[in-house]
Amino acid sequence: MTKIISEGIGEFYHHYPRVACVITAHAKEKDNVMAVAWHSVLSMNPPIYGVAISTKRFTYQLIIDSKQFGVNFLPYEAAELLASVGGSTGYEIDKFQRFNIARDKPVKTTVPILTAAYAAYECQLVDDRSYGDHRWLVGEIVAVHMAKEIFTSEETLDLDRVSPTMYLGGNSYCTAAKDTRRYLDREVYGKR
């Protein structure tokens, strides 16, 4: 197989698809919501989450003002909502009103929690740094919301009950193929 090798970098979507999440924030009577594909857990104890956000975003300003952010996971059926919140700016409109977004109450912060989410984290900002054209915002997860019935006893997603939204890049969305799920026992494969 011939691989193309490049040093000039384009969009670089090789590491997709990624779960598309919705980041929320509230400050000075304003709320906003944005779509983010660059995010990861960074530690379990304490639980810490990181998201990469451009400084141009209205949500970034709200997070800097409030030192809090929410991470919301929406099902594949909500891909159009994700595209809507990702394709509009909070500087110009109130996205909650415009897209009729229902919300639940947060418990430890003031961030909006989306009713449509199957899980959400409330985060307190603990770090904010730059690696280039995005800010890397890191928060301690102070509360977890989850629709318990869509998770298995191992706390993984029950794909018979929920289809996560995954972003492939280039405005394309997809979900996981539950029929392809395989359990690979560490005891077997690590010692083969």
Added chain:
Amino acid sequence: MVGIISEGLSKFYQQYPRISIVVTAQAKGKRNAMAVARHTTVSTTPPTFGVSLQSEAFTYELIAESKEFGVNFLPFEEAELVDAIGSSKGREIDKFQKFNIAVDKAVKTAVPILKAAYAAYECKVIDDRGYGSFRWVVGEVVSMQALKECLAPQEILDLDRVNPLLYLGEQHYLTVAKETVKYVPR
């Protein structure tokens, strides 16, 4: 959301499935590979990529020494190899030898690039810090390799040509439902 609210610890699989990558490194005549699900781009200009690693991982030791790491994307068909890499210890065995892993030459670094990968990045470390119990290692992507036939226009993956490997947690692997791909213009 009809939800439960937990302030206690959980396994944090709510954010899965995630692409399972293989992170590689080489230093002092030793090499290793590990499976990692926690990673993301953190900037496109310059192109940077971050990975979350256990500080006691042998691969982390090699990265800290060499200041370089490789990021390899393997297809779903290689799930068993990725699980074997993730389930064994580089301090005890040479995984490349044990699992018969074919390697391509890197271009800008000395990191092993897996032949079975449909894409791979070579990274030079620009940051290495602790968040809680893990290291967050960020590298500038100095070279990129990809199988041209696996990429569709706009450089997104062509799911007719490649099945990306997703990890759901607790040793469950799966891939993407390509028939669900929909284009939703902003």
